[in-house]
Amino acid sequence: TSQYARDASGCVTVDSVPVTEIARRHGSPSYVVSERTFRARARGFREAFEAALHPLGVQSAVYYASKALLTTAVARWAADEGLNIDTASGGELAVALAAGIPGERIALHGNNKSAEEIAAALDAGVGRIVVDSLAEIDLVAGLARDRGTRAPVMIRVTPGVHASTHEFIATAHEDQKFGLSLNAEDGDSPALQAVAACLGASDALELRGLHCHIGSQIFAAEGFGQAAERVLALRETVAERWGVSLPELDLGGGHGVAYTAADTPRDVADIAGDLASLLSSALRDSRLPVPHLSFEPGRFIAGPSGCTVYTVGTVKTVTVSPGVRRRYVSVDGGMSDNARPVLYDANYTAVLGSRVSQEPPVLSRVVGKHCESGDVVVKDVYLPGDVHAGDLLVVPVTGAYCWSLASNYNWLARPGIVAVAPDGSTREIVRRESVTDLLARDTGI
Ligand code: LLP
Known part of the structure; x- marks a missing residue:
């Protein structure tokens, strides 16, 4: 209400x-x-996906995209409601830590993380670093080796789905700064090269899985489904090629909200339901163990x-x-x-x-x-x-x-x-x- x-x-x-x-x-x-609304939306989002996915045996988690709104109190509300915290800079990481959020419940994102930001994340024991380039994989591995730890990483892939408010367009999506492409000019795609690099540095990196984010303020559910299909397909390729079953997939955020009466976002329970039906057929066709899924809503909760x-x-x-x-x-x-x-x-x-x-x-x-x-x-x-x-x-x-x-x-x-x-x-x-x-x-x- x-x-x-x-x-x-x-x-x-x-x-x-x-x-x-x-x-x-x-x-x-x-x-x-x-505070009541923020908590209710955080809890509601988490429960909607749990209700849709748990019957399939799929565990899910929600990382609140703190770029939308972050103060120490806000981070605590999200954490209290069972959400983890997604950060996109050393500053957001510092605020989440100042709120008392345990490192393992924090993720670090960014297309241009500095060595200092990565070091701070490793020192805080973050639950995942979402790597965004081949160079960054080496950087994270080096910093993890220096510390004698293994960094938990996800690879951000460019799912090739561009979603905008009322439509999604599967063109021109490659031409942006985030992620590693699924398409290859010749040889392996950047995404596959990233998987190889992470597996090759397994002394320093623990490759947890794949991440994608299709955009923000999205109403059309098809974009999420299409992105999910593509990362699931990459997960199959990785298993065929390296015999590795990546345990986690993160489908990002972007769930739209109504700013005016003209906006009619779909109910989050319906989006979760659609994803569940897509997954249930994908899982039937796969011999891999079911993946753990996560989501990164920001606007949906805070807006x-x-x-x-x-x-x-x-x-x-x-x-x-x-x-x-x-x-x-x-x-x-x-x-x-x-x-x-x-x-x-x-x-x-x-x-x-x-x-x-x-x-x-x-x-x-x-x-x-x-x-x-x-x-x-x-x-x-x-x-x-x-x-x-x-x-x-x-x-x-x-x-x-x-x-x-x-x-x-x-x-x-x-x-x-x-x-x-x-x-x-x-x-x-x-x-x-x-x-x-x-x-x-x-x-x-
Ligand atoms: N995950 C990743 C990797 C992201 O890049 C973003 C948003 C989110 C999650 C959360 O997206 P949300 O659920 O809030 O849509 N300043 C713009 C929005 C920029 C969003 C950037 N990334 C605006 O005011 O509309």
Whole structure:
């Protein structure tokens, strides 16, 4: 169930806490995350795949893709709900470790990991390093040998499936920086070369399996199935050629969420069910032991758990063309706290949060306060005709890739993240930046 409702006075509430109260206690703008929703989505995702896969004898695990939203509290919520943590840099790894997540429950990703990041991962005893190039295989092996350990690795393969929001296109997918291709120009494919390199360095590397990730904000289930078929086929080839049964497959993340009413993602239980039927026929045809499967959802868990509360400032109506007018509603944040409209042309919606109004709705554009005309928060939304300075707007589904992509453009202080606990208490899990923070790294020289 949604974290949102309205109280008797018409104010939007997040898990029963009025947004006016949140803004009064913690300021505006604020990111507001519902701990209950985050936990429920994390648990729900894990349980959906377990329910679909366990009847086939397939064990599954979920690695929360922490790039979507990561603080020590968020990492602990995910871990408490039985998820592992996927990190994509030394910084994310450090935050996960600071949260007390055991190394073996952490994965490290990245197409250009530094030796320092790999060393930190090995020293933390991470559960897996997902290698992304042939050179990296040598680097990880060398660092593992230096430490007298064996590094658990997965190979990231390029599954040749490009998935976008409403469709997936099986072309032009090779031309990107991630992973090792399944296609060979001549001789072995880069993916097979990587398998050979890992098996050849078995003193230092423990090849756990294969990884793929087809993209992000995906609604079409076919892409996941097609990717799964391709990594399963590679697993068969590896077994035929080297007599090795790779125990694990990771199918990545990318499960889409609804930002506006126009978005209709498939239910995660249906996606899990489709994967289970595909697997059951693949497993029937295979003599290999069933693989262990894992997934890396980020947005699915974090996105709908969070919203942003803004305060309205200037309201201006402009004439677009003769007889056509547009109302610009400015808020106290913008592209520095949500870069996604600018970066990806992403759509959001907004509601008047601090009160209800009987005024007829007016087509509005919610914009930020940055010195850039593209600084749009919500391109088109109907808001009551009397929206005015001091009103609060709530923009839902900002839990993923908003705080993590935030900047200090125009030296705006980044908002804090307010967590609403299941008991209705609120606290800042990351505090708002102050002018002191803004100046902290300016050496003054
Ligand atoms: N696993 C890997 C290897 C990934 O590269 C990603 C996302 C994920 C998992 C999680 O994907 P998710 O389930 O969150 O879709 N900044 C963009 C999204 C970039 C995603 C990058 N990789 C946005 O705001 O839409």
